[in-house]
Amino acid sequence: MNIVVCIKQVPDTNEVKIDPKTGRLIREGVPSIINPDDKAGLEAALRLKDSQGAHVTAVSMGPPQADTALREALAMGADEAVLITDRAFGGADTWATAHTLAAALKTIPYDLIITGRQAIDGDTAQVGPQIAENLHIPNISYAEELKVEGEYVTVKRQFEDRYHILRAKMPCLITALSELNEPRYMTPQGIFDAYREKQVKTLTRKDLDVKDGDIGLKGSPTRVIQTFTKSPKAAGTLVNNLTSEEAAEYLLDKMKEKFII
């Protein structure tokens, strides 16, 4: 079984501070990490490798520094690593990113693709499902548990107030939640091998069959107008033990009080 895991290198948001004047992230001196949901996806792939055998390839799209995230994936136990990097891919939104990643994935054999649910620096949760759409394969998002039997993947999908058990025939794409597992540590030997014995393969613009209009800043329909820090909201009021009628009356009173109605 070939498993491809898409990982993103992100600033560790636990360490990020926001400049109170400009409202922007202070990225200086902030360590870069593998996005936590993606790391859980990688761990899920490595556990499948341990239990039933699989060839695990870690893929990342990003600047050359993303090499570090891929070496970390190799040090955890991934068999191969591919870095998709080119100035032409810069400034991509989720549409362009998914097109680029899908084009790269067409050059790599896969039965199962695992991505994280969302990246902690963007929080869109769009790229995984968009890759699946581009590749015309089924997608199950928000995986809390994951099982592979024969050609099928069974996933426990987290939902707001319940969970769903879904089954899909491979090839398919799963988006993983960090709750899926506790990722393993790298090993010292894994780190040395990752740098001294393994390669990170690089794919650039010319290696991918994708339209110019679907990549980079030009291929990104999203325009960011403004970013800002949300002002904190006051604590709400909890009103308990009311009948439905009393509750409706209470709400009406409150709305009148605030001149909403």
Add this chain to the structure above:
Amino acid sequence: MDFTLSKEQEMARTLFRDFAEKEVKPYAQELDEEERFPSEALEKLRKYKFMGIPYPKEWGGAGCDNLTYTICIEEISKVCATTSTMLSAHESLGTWPIYKFGTQQQKEKYLKKLCTGEYLGAFALTEPNAGTDSSAQQTRAVPEGDHYVLNGSKIFITNGGYADTYIVFAMTDKSKGNHGISAFIVEKNFPGFTFGKKEKKMGIRGSATRELIFENCIVPKENLLGQEGKGFPIAMMTLDGGRIGIAAQALGIAEGALNETIKYVKERKQFGRPLAKFQNTKFEIADMATKIQAAQYLTYRAAIAKDTQKSCSLEAAMAKLYCASTAMDVTTRCVQLHGGYGYTREYPVERMMRDAKITEIYEGTSEVQKMVISKYALK
């Protein structure tokens, strides 16, 4: 001179720091209070293959270098010196002599298991009447047929009772002094080998420090390490390497104490402002940070020397001497900056100050390091 770490060494440091914070730190206070062996950490150190960091892969090691191993000891010591004592005694003292002096057969039988962590290692040189003066060894090994018979005792042996193999030094020819000492690989369950009392210590209280007792202990001849009468140079060369581990430990303790203190002086307020705003605090912090940086360079220099030079004796002695005194000085000043709280067990600096003291004593006292250094200086 370039002190930049390679990418793999940098990534290894990130791993060791993360591991220490999550897997070692939560137990540190408890291990000290209860004088309990760091079994939880040992299990994880085995699982993540930290037990043979500087040894080649063909022997089950991680195939890294001594600098990387040194960084591992440093990072673990920042949070728990008990755990790093166990690891350092295993890798530097219990494993290295077999790697360096063992026969192919001894390596097959013991080195692989030590490097993978299946076995825990220990090293036994000190005796009740032979500390710094190791030529006064009284443990004797007498050849008899296909084995040696060992009689005597060793004290202050780290990992004693928990280790599976012990590098034991004994006199095969008393008349020759140092030239009459031989080294042996002794398994825990060899007949006639038992354990005496476990020491109650000031610091590194979770580390097991025990007496070893040999009463007609039968050691097969194939377990002689190196040649008969060549035990003393084996012991000294092993200790040269071990001292780099202790330097790294002392360095880590000092760094850990400073980290805790920086956190404290930013939060603790007196006279209406944080302690960090007072000039005395700033000067103390600056002094400590500078000493720590110097200690780190000496330690890394010694680790590189072990990887690249025939002997690292001088570098190791200087690193250990300076790091141990830095650890003692820094932890004492950190307790002082914490004031009354620093004297309580509520804050880790109290434990760190107690842990620091041993680094001036074991694997050669600071005075022994000065003997080594002056020997080179006065040559």
